[in-house]
Amino acid sequence: MSKVIAVCNQKGGVGKTTTSVNLAASFAVLEKKTLLIDMDPQGNASQGLGINEGQDEDIHEALYLAASPDTLKKEELEKSVKSTKLDFLKIMPSGPDLAVLEIELVNAMSRERRLERIINILKPDYDYIIIDSPPSLNLLTINVLTAASSVLIPVQCEYYALQGLAELFNTIRLVQKNLNNDLTIEGALLTMFDIRLNLSKQVAEEVKTCFSKKVFQTVIPRNIKLSEAPSHGKPAILYDVQNKGTQAYMKLAEEIIQGELDG
Amino acid sequence: MSKVIAVCNQKGGVGKTTTSVNLAASFAVLEKKTLLIDMDPQGNASQGLGINEGQDEDIHEALYLAASPDTLKKEELEKSVKSTKLDFLKIMPSGPDLAVLEIELVNAMSRERRLERIINILKPDYDYIIIDSPPSLNLLTINVLTAASSVLIPVQCEYYALQGLAELFNTIRLVQKNLNNDLTIEGALLTMFDIRLNLSKQVAEEVKTCFSKKVFQTVIPRNIKLSEAPSHGKPAILYDVQNKGTQAYMKLAEEIIQGELDG
């Protein structure tokens, strides 16, 4: 039973990519078959796993093939699936062409369901599929929300990060009504939390009120190793396994797995 | 002689809004007539100056009126210009409708020049016009680059922030070639610099190589007061005038004014 988790928040720089890469790596270390899909044209998640040049086949290529669902073949899609330094982790990397998909799809049929078609074919091979999204509520993000079973919302412990949540909830509700009735909220994840700052504590309180029960117990601390790891093309677990940031993402993976068992 | 500065970088969370609000406020304190335009649908710059609800007339309304240049009147546009707590600072606030402008303009004539038409009419009344942009290279950002005389690029001292610069340069070159020959690069501004971190120093070195002479001498330190001020609806200069973040933005304003005198 594969779980597809979208990591979304249109506010920039809140930790979407850092969460996608390190949560996916944590699932892989726990020997869950995991696929990370990089739907952000910036390609930071791909860079974070050591893929720096454009690949011949990437997610844009797969989304292009998904235009005709009746001829879409698994062997074709798997050309866009690349291996990483972790055995149980694969990635469908981003590409620069992804940025133009929005314009390409303006008049296309079922333009919101391209990614869903891909995931429905690949899903049986994985326990978890994690999707990183861009900082906007555009067609790429709508594709991500339409294809996902749940959405994980990273919230940086800062004032501006709180402001955008209402807009994000609106978009999620619209997708639930029109495109994906089964989409649930996996939860809000507090990121870059600094125990010494009042601002962090105040924002954390507001998020707990705003999301009620749906806030992860695991809180990701501000931790320099999490922002150093990408420059080595590695998830934190392969860069510095001891540090608090790495441990927090492992705990998050365990909390999600436990949540599934509890149903 | 009015200078129009676009604050752009598609990477999220690098300090575009914090720079727009505090640079505009610093110019105002130096008694330069300043207009801040919030072209980000998130509306963070508007919130940072205390405008939290949607206004009847905002930048979206002005961009809508700009569809017919021959009937566009200054009195109409000025309805979207609001005052702030600083005498010399005005703002054209963002609105939620801004997010749909992209779709509205897909087939419109001269869709890249709507903001330019507005600024050409308002320009004579201001010494500086600062434009905050969203974290993407979409039609809103193209409008901003087409309307501007120069572009200021905030670069957070982190690895992922470096990766997107090549893409940003490509877009700037395309705009210079096709839409705005006079667009220059005002400079790269290092933000959230932490003197204690090697990562900050490494990124700063790379940015200096990448931009050669065009890096501001002023560096913005990571400073908690800069991220607390927006929750009070004030620029940092009205929240805590003594702190290093506020002083850095004042120095930046003086550096830009000095640069103009040196020509």
Ligand SMILES: Nc1ncnc2c1ncn2[C@@H]1O[C@H](COP(=O)(O)OP(=O)(O)OP(=O)(O)O)[C@@H](O)[C@H]1O
């Ligand atoms: N817990 C953390 N501690 C320290 N630094 C962090 C942490 N999480 C993320 N970062 C750093 O903060 C920056 C922003 O994080 P990241 O790029 O993951 O956010 P994002 O939401 O994916 O951004 P975008 O909106 O551009 O996609 C990055 O440079 C990252 O390395």
Ligand SMILES: Nc1ncnc2c1ncn2[C@@H]1O[C@H](COP(=O)(O)OP(=O)(O)OP(=O)(O)O)[C@@H](O)[C@H]1O
């Ligand atoms: N020098 C600084 N020191 C500490 N915090 C800062 C600094 N500059 C910005 N911040 C905080 O970092 C976060 C990101 O900054 P900001 O929102 O200005 O970036 P942005 O590039 O406008 O983001 P977006 O891509 O979403 O538009 C904000 O919460 C802001 O308060």
Ligand SMILES: [Mg+2]
């Ligand atoms: Mg990202």
Ligand SMILES: [Mg+2]
């Ligand atoms: Mg901003």
